[in-house]
Amino acid sequence: METTTIESSEVKTAIARLREKAPFVYGLTNYVAANLSANVLLALGAGPAIGSAPGWAAAFPAGAGAVWINGAALMSSVTPDELDEAAATAHKAGTPWVLDPVAIGAGASEYDAILASLLKYKPAIIRGNASEIAALSGGAGGSGVDSTLDSSEVIDTVKDLARRLDAVVAVSGEVDYLCDPAGRATAVPGGDAKMPQVTGTGCSLGALSAAFCAVVDPFTAAATAHAAFATAGKRAGERATGTASFAIAFVDELSLL
Amino acid sequence: METTTIESSEVKTAIARLREKAPFVYGLTNYVAANLSANVLLALGAGPAIGSAPGWAAAFPAGAGAVWINGAALMSSVTPDELDEAAATAHKAGTPWVLDPVAIGAGASEYDAILASLLKYKPAIIRGNASEIAALSGGAGGSGVDSTLDSSEVIDTVKDLARRLDAVVAVSGEVDYLCDPAGRATAVPGGDAKMPQVTGTGCSLGALSAAFCAVVDPFTAAATAHAAFATAGKRAGERATGTASFAIAFVDELSLL
Amino acid sequence: METTTIESSEVKTAIARLREKAPFVYGLTNYVAANLSANVLLALGAGPAIGSAPGWAAAFPAGAGAVWINGAALMSSVTPDELDEAAATAHKAGTPWVLDPVAIGAGASEYDAILASLLKYKPAIIRGNASEIAALSGGAGGSGVDSTLDSSEVIDTVKDLARRLDAVVAVSGEVDYLCDPAGRATAVPGGDAKMPQVTGTGCSLGALSAAFCAVVDPFTAAATAHAAFATAGKRAGERATGTASFAIAFVDELSLL
Numbered sequence: 001m002e003t004t005t006i007e008s009s010e011v012k013t014a015i016a017r018l019r020e021k022a023p024f025v026y027g028l029t030n031y032v033a034a035n036l037s038a039n040v041l042l043a044l045g046a047g048p049a050i051g052s053a054p055g056w057a058a059a060f061p062a063g064a065g066a067v068w069i070n071g072a073a074l075m076s077s078v079t080p081d082e083l084d085e086a087a088a089t090a091h092k093a094g095t096p097w098v099l100d101p102v103a104i105g106a107g108a109s110e111y112d113a114i115l116a117s118l119l120k121y122k123p124a125i126i127r128g129n130a131s132e133i134a135a136l137s138g139g140a141g142g143s144g145v146d147s148t149l150d151s152s153e154v155i156d157t158v159k160d161l162a163r164r165l166d167a168v169v170a171v172s173g174e175v176d177y178l179c180d181p182a183g184r185a186t187a188v189p190g191g192d193a194k195m196p197q198v199t200g201t202g203c204s205l206g207a208l209s210a211a212f213c214a215v216v217d218p219f220t221a222a223a224t225a226h227a228a229f230a231t232a233g234k235r236a237g238e239r240a241t242g243t244a245s246f247a248i249a250f251v252d253e254l255s256l257l
Numbered sequence: 258m259e260t261t262t263i264e265s266s267e268v269k270t271a272i273a274r275l276r277e278k279a280p281f282v283y284g285l286t287n288y289v290a291a292n293l294s295a296n297v298l299l300a301l302g303a304g305p306a307i308g309s310a311p312g313w314a315a316a317f318p319a320g321a322g323a324v325w326i327n328g329a330a331l332m333s334s335v336t337p338d339e340l341d342e343a344a345a346t347a348h349k350a351g352t353p354w355v356l357d358p359v360a361i362g363a364g365a366s367e368y369d370a371i372l373a374s375l376l377k378y379k380p381a382i383i384r385g386n387a388s389e390i391a392a393l394s395g396g397a398g399g400s401g402v403d404s405t406l407d408s409s410e411v412i413d414t415v416k417d418l419a420r421r422l423d424a425v426v427a428v429s430g431e432v433d434y435l436c437d438p439a440g441r442a443t444a445v446p447g448g449d450a451k452m453p454q455v456t457g458t459g460c461s462l463g464a465l466s467a468a469f470c471a472v473v474d475p476f477t478a479a480a481t482a483h484a485a486f487a488t489a490g491k492r493a494g495e496r497a498t499g500t501a502s503f504a505i506a507f508v509d510e511l512s513l514l
Numbered sequence: 515m516e517t518t519t520i521e522s523s524e525v526k527t528a529i530a531r532l533r534e535k536a537p538f539v540y541g542l543t544n545y546v547a548a549n550l551s552a553n554v555l556l557a558l559g560a561g562p563a564i565g566s567a568p569g570w571a572a573a574f575p576a577g578a579g580a581v582w583i584n585g586a587a588l589m590s591s592v593t594p595d596e597l598d599e600a601a602a603t604a605h606k607a608g609t610p611w612v613l614d615p616v617a618i619g620a621g622a623s624e625y626d627a628i629l630a631s632l633l634k635y636k637p638a639i640i641r642g643n644a645s646e647i648a649a650l651s652g653g654a655g656g657s658g659v660d661s662t663l664d665s666s667e668v669i670d671t672v673k674d675l676a677r678r679l680d681a682v683v684a685v686s687g688e689v690d691y692l693c694d695p696a697g698r699a700t701a702v703p704g705g706d707a708k709m710p711q712v713t714g715t716g717c718s719l720g721a722l723s724a725a726f727c728a729v730v731d732p733f734t735a736a737a738t739a740h741a742a743f744a745t746a747g748k749r750a751g752e753r754a755t756g757t758a759s760f761a762i763a764f765v766d767e768l769s770l771l
Contacts, residue, residue, distance in 0.1 A: 024400045024401045024403070026401065030564075030565060031288035031289075031333070031545035031548055031549075031565075031590065032545075032548045032549055032552055032564050032565070033549075034288055034289045035288075035289055035290075035292060035293070035456060035457065035549060036549070038289055038456035038457075039454075039455065039456050039500065039501065039504075042453075042454045042455065042456060042500065043454065043499070043500045043501070047400070047401055047402075047403045048401070048402075048456070049360065049363075049401030049402045049403075050287075050289050050332075051287060051288075051289070051329060051332030051333070052332055053328070053329055053331035053332040053360075053365065053368045054331055054337070054365065054367040054368045054371060055364075055365030055366060055367035055368045056332065056360075056365050056368060058365070059363075059364040059365045060363070060364065060365070060401065063364055063400060064401070071567070072565060072567055074567035074568055075564075075565030075566050075567040075570065075591065076288065076333070076334075076545070076565070076590070076591060077332065077333060077334035077590075077591035080568070103563065103567075103570075106563075106573075106574070107569075107573040107574065107577055108567065108568065108569030108570050108572070108573045108574070109569060110568040110569035111567045111568045111569045111570060114568060143538045143561070143577060144538045144540065144561055144562070144563030144574065144578070145561075145562075145563045146538070146561045146563075196556075197553075197556045197557065197769065198553065198556065199549060199552035199553050199556060199562070200549065200552075241766060241770065242557070242763075242765065242766025242767065242768075242769040242770055243553065243556065243557045243765060243766065243769040244553065244557070244761070244762040244763075244764075244765035244766045244769070245762055245763075245766050247501070247553075248501040248502055248505060248762060249499075249501075249502075250501075251499065251500060251501035252498060252499025252500065252501050252502050253499065254499075255454065255499040255500040255501070256498065256499055281657045281658045281660070283658065288545035288546075288590070291545055291546045292545075292546055292547075292549060292550070292713060292714065295546055295713035295714075296711075296712065296713050296757065296758065296761075299710075299711045299712065299713060299757065300711065300756070300757045300758070304657070304658055304659075304660045305658070305659075305713070306617065306620075306658030306659045306660075307544075307546050307589075308544060308545075308546070308586065308589030308590070309589055310585070310586055310588035310589040310617075310622065310625045311588055311594070311622065311624040311625045311628060312621075312622030312623060312624035312625045313589065313617075313622050313625060315622070316620075316621040316622045317620070317621065317622070317658065320621055320657060321658070333545065333590070333591075334589065334590060334591035504758070505758040505759055505762060506756075506758075506759075507758075508756065508757060508758035509755060509756025509757065509758045509759050510756065511756075512711065512756040512757040512758070513755065513756055
C-alpha cells in the first residue's frame, strides 16, 4: 500500500493552497470538540463557523467551501432536522462534506439511525475510528466514543465501505488507512500515543479533512489532513511532557506547517 | 482621534476596580467561545456564569453587575425567548449589557432579525468586527464569523451607529475604534496577527467589555477591555511561536495585568 | 479529622487501578467545563463520553463504569427529562453516579428543584463548593457559580447531608472536606490560589470523582479525586506564572501522577 507523509508533494501543495485560499468552512459538531476543531482549522488558515443558530444550517453550507458534520452535534442543540438540512443543502449546492459518525454503534440505535440516514446526501469523506467504521459497515461498535478495535483490523472494511458508499473512507489508529471508491489506498504513519488522551483530536481531524476538500479532491484532502495530524502529533510528542502541553504543542505544530 | 492604551490612567483605574470588586457577570454566548470567555474574565478578577439553564435568564441578569449577550448563544441551546428575557431583565433591572452580534449579515436573515430585535433593550455597548458593524448598520456582512472589511473602513459607520442606537459602539481590527453616542471616539492600537487565529477572542472581548461595565462607565469599560486585549495580545505575540501557545500566553498576560 | 494526600496508600492504589482498568465514564455536564472535564479523565486513563444525543442518556449509563451529572448540563441542550433518565438508568443498573449541583441556590428556583428531584436516584457522591452544599441543605446559596462561604464553615452541614442523603458529600475550598454516611470524614489540603481562576476545575473534579467510582468505593473515589486535584494544583502553581499556563500545567501534572 502507498504511504502518505508530510513530505508528499500533493500534501505540500494542499497545505499551501489552504493557506492561500483561506476558505470558509462550516461545521456542525459537539461542544466538547468545537473549540479545538476551530483552532485546528484556524492554525492552517481556514475560516471556520460552527453550529446551528436559526437559519445557519440552511444558509451557510451553500456559501461554504466545505462542510463537516460530526454526529455528536446532536448533543449540542442541533436537531436531526438541522443535521439533515445541512447535509441536504451541501449536497444540493455541490459543497463537499465530511461525515464523522462519532460513537456510532456504541449502543444508542436511535442516534445510529439518524447518522445512517445522512449517507443519502453522499459525503465526500467518512472518517472514524476502527469501531465506528466497523459499526457503519454493519458490525459491532465500541464503548462510548473510544474504539475497541485497531485500525489494521478494519482495512478490508474500509475498502468495502468506500466502494459501497462511493466516498473516501478513513480510519484513525496507530497507523491511519484511507481508501477511495476506486480502490486507491494509502497508509499514514506517525502520530503519538498522547493523541487519544486529548479530547476532540479525532473530531478535529474530520473538520480539517473538510477544510482541505475546499481546495483539493477528497482523497488528497483526507490524506493531507491525516498526514498533517500525524506529523504535528509526532513533533509535539517529542517536546511535551504531559497531555495538556502536548495538545498545545500539537496545534502550534499545525500552525507552523 | 484620541488613543487609549494600557498606560491611560482611566484604564489602570478600571482594571484595579475590577480586581477589587470581583463582580458577578452573566453571559449568554456560544459553546465555541464560552470556555475562553470565562477564563478571560477570571483572569481579570470577575466571576462569570454562562448559559440558560431553567430560570437562569430570568434570575441572573438582575443580580449581576453586568451581562453580555453573544448572538451565537442561539446555537447553544439558548432560545430566542431566553435571549429576549435576558436582555429585557437586564434592561429593567438597570444592569448594563453588551451585545455582540457575531456573524450578523452573513446570510441567515432569521438569525439577523432576532439579534436586531434586542436593540430595543438598549445595550450599553455593541461590539463586533467591521463586517458585523456594517451589517448592523444596514450594509453587507462578511462570510461566516470572519470580517471581509477592515476596521478603518467603518469608522464613520461606528460613529453613526453610536449616535443612532445611543450606545458605545466598538469595532475590532488591526486598530480598534470606539465611539460613544456624544461623538467621543478613541483608537486602540496593538494586538497581534495571531489573535484572529485563536477562536473566540472576539467573543471574549465582548464578555470583558461587559465585566468592566460593572465597575466603570460603558465608554471607559469598552476602551479598557480593548486596551487590555491589545496589550496582552502584543506581549503574547512577542514570546509565542504557534497559535495555541499564543492563546495560553495571551490569557496569562491578562492575568498579570 | 483524618487527612488524605497523594501519599495515602488507598489513593495510590485507586490511581493505579484507574489507569489499568480504563473504564468508560459517561457524563452530562455543561459546555463551559466539558472539554476540561474530558481531558482530566483522559489524563488519568478513563474514557469519557459526554452529552445527550438521541438515545445516549438511556443507553450509556448502563454500560458505563460510572456516571457524573453536573446540573448545568441543563444549559447545554440536556432536558430535565434526559437528566432524570440518565440518573434513573444509572440507579437501576447499579452504576455509581456523582451529582454536582453547580449554582444551586443562586436564585433560579426552577433549576434548583430539578436538581433536588434527582436525589431520589441515590447519588454515590455529591460534590460542590460551600455555598452549593449549604443550599442543598436548605440554606442560602452563592452568586452565580461562585461560593460566598468558605469550606470550613460548612463541615457540620457536610456531615449532616451525608447521613441524611446516604451519600459521600464533598466540599471544595482552600481545604476540601469529605464525609460518608457513617460519619467517616477526611480533609484534603493542597491546591493553589489559581485553581478557582480556571473555569471548570470544580466541574472536572465531579467528573474525576465519578471515574474513580468505577474502580473503588465512593469514599475512596472522592478522596482520591480531591487528593489528585490538590497535588496537581500545588505542583502546577509552583511552575506557572499566569492562569492559562497554570491550567495546562495542572492537567499535565494529573497525567503524570
